[in-house]
Amino acid sequence: MIELVLATNNAHKVEEIQQILGGRFQIRTLAEENISVEVEETGASFAENAIIKASVIAKLTGKYALSDDSGLVVAALGGKPGIYSARYAGEGHDDKANIIKLLDDMQHKQDRSAKFVSAVALCKPNGEVVIAEGAAEGEILREQRGAGGFGYDPVFFSHELQKTFAEATAQEKNAVSHRKRALQNLAAKLSLEYS
Ligand code: IMP
Numbered sequence: 014m015i016e017l018v019l020a021t022n023n024a025h026k027v028e029e030i031q032q033i034l035g036g037r038f039q040i041r042t043l044a045e046e047n048i049s050v051e052v053e054e055t056g057a058s059f060a061e062n063a064i065i066k067a068s069v070i071a072k073l074t075g076k077y078a079l080s081d082d083s084g085l086v087v088a089a090l091g092g093k094p095g096i097y098s099a100r101y102a103g104e105g106h107d108d109k110a111n112i113i114k115l116l117d118d119m120q121h122k123q124d125r126s127a128k129f130v131s132a133v134a135l136c137k138p139n140g141e142v143v144i145a146e147g148a149a150e151g152e153i154l155r156e157q158r159g160a161g162g163f164g165y166d167p168v169f170f171s172h173e174l175q176k177t178f179a180e181a182t183a184q185e186k187n188a189v190s191h192r193k194r195a196l197q198n199l200a201a202k203l204s205l206e207y208s
Pocket of ligand 1: 085163
């Protein structure tokens with residue numbers, strides 16, 4: 014089986030990717046490869062950032078590598094916070110500050126529509142890249158609801174679930190998540206069987 018190194022240290026992502034691509038690839042983590050790198054996300058899109066991260070890991074290991082990049086895209090803010098979702102309120106990964114800034118920026122906006130977007134990139138040792146994207150549609154509430162999830166989940170009301178991602182169970186969220194859809198699209202591109 015081909016080894017696939019995941020360019021993430023996030024256990025939830027590892028689990029999700031294992032479920033979808035584990036039948037075809039032997040999933041390896043950065044820790045198992047003894048790699049500890051902080052790759053700068055200098056791309057202009059989710060896809061570019063995913064490719065940058067995956068290609069660094071593919072070069073370092075000489076193996077297949079998979080990376081994802083995701084964020085929240087809000088129509089009334091011209092697509093912001095977009096690729097800057099993690100650091101919308103400034104450097105660091107402060108979810109609480111990011112939500113407060115988002116609610117503030119959205120205070121006078123009537124159009125509340127938004128989507129989570131995920132791009133995944135699979136980079137082969139020969140430099141070949143396969144890219145796929147997925148999205149989850151919803152809207153930005155005026156206040157936070159729910160205690161689960163992470164990031165912008167408490168203010169993202171999912172059209173499909175009819176509740177916020179923070180009110181949903183992990184299973185419910187994962188069934189409709191942008192990341193899940195990107196991985197499914199990637200699996201389809203690789204002509205994999207997905208169940
Ligand atoms: P990353 O691609 O994991 O680095 O995520 C970038 C940022 O986008 C995160 O720090 C969150 O702010 C936001 N984000 C991405 N996916 C989600 C999600 O499923 N729920 C809430 N926020 C998310």
